[in-house]
Amino acid sequence: MQALDFLPTFPLALGDLTWAGAILLVGLACGELFRRVLALPRITGYLLAGTLLGPGALGVLDAGMRDSARVILDIALGLVLFELGSRLDIGWLRRNPWLLVTSVAESALAFLAIFFTLRALDVAPLLASMAAAIGIGTAPSVLLSVLHEQRADGPLSEHAVNLTALNSVFSVVLVTMLLANLHMEYAAGLYVLLLHPAYLTAGALALGVVASATTLVLARWLGKREVLQFILLVSMIFLVVGAATALRVSVLLSLLAFGIVARNRDTARHLMPVEFGSIAQFFQVGLFVLTGAYLELSDLALAGLPALAFIAARVGGKLLGVIMFAPLSGLPVKKAGLLALLLSPMAAVAVVLVHSTSQHYPAFGVELAGIVLSGVLVMTLVGPALAQLALALGGEARTA
Amino acid sequence: MSTLEFKRSEPFTLGVELELQIVNRRDFDLSGSAPDLLRLLEKQAHGGEIKPEITRSMLEISTGVHATHGTLIVELRGLRDTVVRQADRLNLGIAGGGAHPFQHWSDRRIYDTPRFRHLSELYGYLAKQFTVFGQHIHVGCESGDKAVALVHAMARYMPHFIVLSAASPFLQGVDTGFDSARLNSVNAFPLSGCMPPVRSWAEFDTYFDDMRALKVVESMKDFYWDIRPKPEFGTIEIRVCDTPLSVERAAALAAFAQALATALVENGPPPLDPDQYRVYGYNRFLACRFGIDAEFIDVKLREKTSLREDLLRTLDLALRYASDLSGADAMRMLQQDVEALRNGSLWLREEYKRTNSLGDVVRAQSEVWSGRREA
Numbered sequence: 109m110q111a112l113d114f115l116p117t118f119p120l121a122l123g124d125l126t127w128a129g130a131i132l133l134v135g136l137a138c139g140e141l142f143r144r145v146l147a148l149p150r151i152t153g154y155l156l157a158g159t160l161l162g163p164g165a166l167g168v169l170d171a172g173m174r175d176s177a178r179v180i181l182d183i184a185l186g187l188v189l190f191e192l193g194s195r196l197d198i199g200w201l202r203r204n205p206w207l208l209v210t211s212v213a214e215s216a217l218a219f220l221a222i223f224f225t226l227r228a229l230d231v232a233p234l235l236a237s238m239a240a241a242i243g244i245g246t247a248p249s250v251l252l253s254v255l256h257e258q259r260a261d262g263p264l265s266e267h268a269v270n271l272t273a274l275n276s277v278f279s280v281v282l283v284t285m286l287l288a289n290l291h292m293e294y295a296a297g298l299y300v301l302l303l304h305p306a307y308l309t310a311g312a313l314a315l316g317v318v319a320s321a322t323t324l325v326l327a328r329w330l331g332k333r334e335v336l337q338f339i340l341l342v343s344m345i346f347l348v349v350g351a352a353t354a355l356r357v358s359v360l361l362s363l364l365a366f367g368i369v370a371r372n373r374d375t376a377r378h379l380m381p382v383e384f385g386s387i388a389q390f391f392q393v394g395l396f397v398l399t400g401a402y403l404e405l406s407d408l409a410l411a412g413l414p415a416l417a418f419i420a421a422r423v424g425g426k427l428l429g430v431i432m433f434a435p436l437s438g439l440p441v442k443k444a445g446l447l448a449l450l451l452s453p454m455a456a457v458a459v460v461l462v463h464s465t466s467q468h469y470p471a472f473g474v475e476l477a478g479i480v481l482s483g484v485l486v487m488t489l490v491g492p493a494l495a496q497l498a499l500a501l502g503g504e505a506r507t508a
Numbered sequence: 509m510s511t512l513e514f515k516r517s518e519p520f521t522l523g524v525e526l527e528l529q530i531v532n533r534r535d536f537d538l539s540g541s542a543p544d545l546l547r548l549l550e551k552q553a554h555g556g557e558i559k560p561e562i563t564r565s566m567l568e569i570s571t572g573v574h575a576t577h578g579t580l581i582v583e584l585r586g587l588r589d590t591v592v593r594q595a596d597r598l599n600l601g602i603a604g605g606g607a608h609p610f611q612h613w614s615d616r617r618i619y620d621t622p623r624f625r626h627l628s629e630l631y632g633y634l635a636k637q638f639t640v641f642g643q644h645i646h647v648g649c650e651s652g653d654k655a656v657a658l659v660h661a662m663a664r665y666m667p668h669f670i671v672l673s674a675a676s677p678f679l680q681g682v683d684t685g686f687d688s689a690r691l692n693s694v695n696a697f698p699l700s701g702c703m704p705p706v707r708s709w710a711e712f713d714t715y716f717d718d719m720r721a722l723k724v725v726e727s728m729k730d731f732y733w734d735i736r737p738k739p740e741f742g743t744i745e746i747r748v749c750d751t752p753l754s755v756e757r758a759a760a761l762a763a764f765a766q767a768l769a770t771a772l773v774e775n776g777p778p779p780l781d782p783d784q785y786r787v788y789g790y791n792r793f794l795a796c797r798f799g800i801d802a803e804f805i806d807v808k809l810r811e812k813t814s815l816r817e818d819l820l821r822t823l824d825l826a827l828r829y830a831s832d833l834s835g836a837d838a839m840r841m842l843q844q845d846v847e848a849l850r851n852g853s854l855w856l857r858e859e860y861k862r863t864n865s866l867g868d869v870v871r872a873q874s875e876v877w878s879g880r881r882e883a
Contacts, residue, residue, distance in 0.1 A: 195534060197533065197534070197599060199533075200533070200599040203596045203597070203599075204596065204597050204599070259615075261532070261539055261540050261541070261615075262539065262540060262541050262544060263541055263544045263598040263599070263600075266532070266598070266599055331864065332863075332864045332865045377863070377865070377868055377871070380865065380867075381534055381535040381867065437597065438544070438548055438594075438597040438598045439544075440544070440547060443544075503543070504540075506540075506615060506617065
């Protein structure tokens with residue numbers, strides 16, 4: 109027997125890498141099937157693959173693996189949030205203040221609608237406000253991915269991107285602030301109560317500013333060479349994710365701030381427009397499969413009314429906000445209605461916000477997950493399709 | 509049977525049409541936002557007309573009828589400001605120039621009207637390739653016969669208009685080496701070229717009837733000639749120009765066309781020389797390819813001369829027929845540019861050299877167009 113020692117022993121010791129590869133392949137195939145058979149966005153397929161393979165269903169992708177692959181999720185979200193931030197055009201907000209009004213209105217109305225609806229269902233105030241704060245945000249990953257897939261072009265798409273950048277900032281900042289109230293509820297000292305959210309937000313902003321300043325200096329030095337600038341941006345995104353984690357400030361906010369400041373401070377335009385191409389698409393598969401793995405099909409049955417109320421209130425609030433104000437910022441009423449659909453998806457950012465809350469306060473996190481994550485699950489299934497439909501009806505899709 | 513009636517108009521009155529680029533402000537590629545922009549513009553009071561063009565990344569503005577450069581430029585500036593203000597609301601840029609430097613023609617979408625759909629079905633990919641941007645200059649004529657004579661007399665000067673307006677050196681992401689690459693897109697159309705050597709309106713009318721009986725054309729609109737009579741306006745229409753980078757340049761070209769037409773008519777237009785059309789295509793090519801520095805085949809002298817010198821002489825002649833002081837000033841600016849061999853294409857190439865990014869070139873173009881920056 110000794111002569112055959114070079115052969116592997118059975119069962120094979122398949123490492124995480126093998127599993128990761130296999131899971132990504134399943135995701136890829138699922139996405140492609142959704143595209144070809146159902147003409148739905150690929151990401152819906154990735155997400156469902158993640159949910160089905162995840163700990164809540166088949167368990168191939170177990171909780172341990174999912175959490176250790178968190179770095180992929182962080183990088184993928186990093187690319188998405190940076191791109192989103194870099195597409196927020198502050199000059200446009202200045203030229204067209206109604207856009208800012210629309211943004212504040214759709215965010216505020218979504219918050220209020222969710223809060224009061226959940227309160228009417230006897231959800232505790234802090235829980236209701238935390239869910240409402242998370243509900244303000246539109247999923248940047250879903251929006252950008254559908255826009256890319258449809259090769260969208262036009263004012264509806266531009267409105268959606270800018271409003272999403274803003275509502276993501278509002279959402280993350282508000283969630284951070286509410287963490288302070290959680291401290292109070294869980295009887296942390298006044299010191300922590302004030303300092304923690306302040307540190308999370310201010311630290312993230314400072315990190316974003318430093319990162320963008322560094323990036324602009326390096327971009328200028330490298331010159332306008334696509335490949336070099338691409339490597340620069342991806343490296344900086346790694347750095348920001350890593351630094352934000354190490355400094356224990358908000359990763360999401362750091363990345364958004366990085367993108368926003370880099371684009372809007374770059375008056376001499378040293379930085380080329382962001383085009384992450386196929387590597388971003390690879391990370392997207394990872395991002396959505398993992399996001400899917402955080403969702404549990406059983407939530408759908410358990411959550412019931414509060415989750416559905418959460419979704420309805422959220423979409424209703426956003427719709428009211430954009431119908432009232434987007435026409436003043438130049439969109440026809442029909443496109444304003446479609447804009448509400450484009451703003452409806454929820455995905456990874458919401459999941460991350462729920463999970464980081466749970467890390468600090470596990471008991472509260474479970475309750476929050478019951479409402480928000482099951483809502484996210486529903487929006488995961490229908491959100492990308494709604495966004496795709498909105499682009500088609502608005503005449504802004506350029507798919508052949 | 510006479511079917512085309514030439515509507516008499518006041519001689520040497522002016523009108524201008526400009527096709528404009530609609531770009532996004534993120535990477536400055538073309539944006540198919542014309543329907544949204546036109547919807548906002550419908551609600552604005554403005555002079556002239558603002559219309560869609562064949563693809564959704566184009567917009568056409570046209571002025572009313574003007575006697576002089578002075579009032580023309582006022583209307584053009586007003587139209588420009590109206591369009592730019594509404595484009596600002598949607599975060600769109602508006603730019604001059606004959607072609608977008610790096611758009612992919614296959615990304616273009618046809619503007620949804622029956623006529624554009626028909627053209628798209630007829631011409632196939634040429635319709636999308638036709639996303640190029642020209643300036644049309646109308647000069648009033650009192651009769652069809654005078655218009656036919658003026659078209660022939662002006663034909664010699666099409667290279668002059670080409671190099672003065674040229675602003676399309678880049679196409680599909682590369683420097684073509686041409687000063688006006690736009691006109692190469694026009695050449696692909698079967699009904700491009702120039703008017704046949706008819707000698708009177710009656711002869712033209714017969715030709716048109718014939719072409720219609722043969723089902724080649726349905727209306728005058730189907731002739732994509734460089735210069736043609738426009739009977740429903742009572743004008744001749746010069747169509748070789750790239751849309752310049754600024755309205756000031758567009759108005760200067762119109763002033764030049766007006767003064768040159770006046771000079772040619774008042775000196776008695778030269779009799780039609782059939783040889784002229786034998787060199788026409790080659791002279792036109794040289795001008796597109798080499799710009800102001802091109803050679804020019806003077807068919808009368810039967811020799812190669814310098815286009816620049818011919819252009820300077822022509823501008824000298826035209827200056828004496830300027831309809832107003834501002835028109836004369838505008839032509840003097842053209843003269844200075846010709847002396848320095850400067851035109852839109854040169855500026856675009858310099859801008860590219862400076863920024864090393866075609867996106868930044870378009871951004872600069874849109875700033876120049878909106879009057880926020882000098883070209």
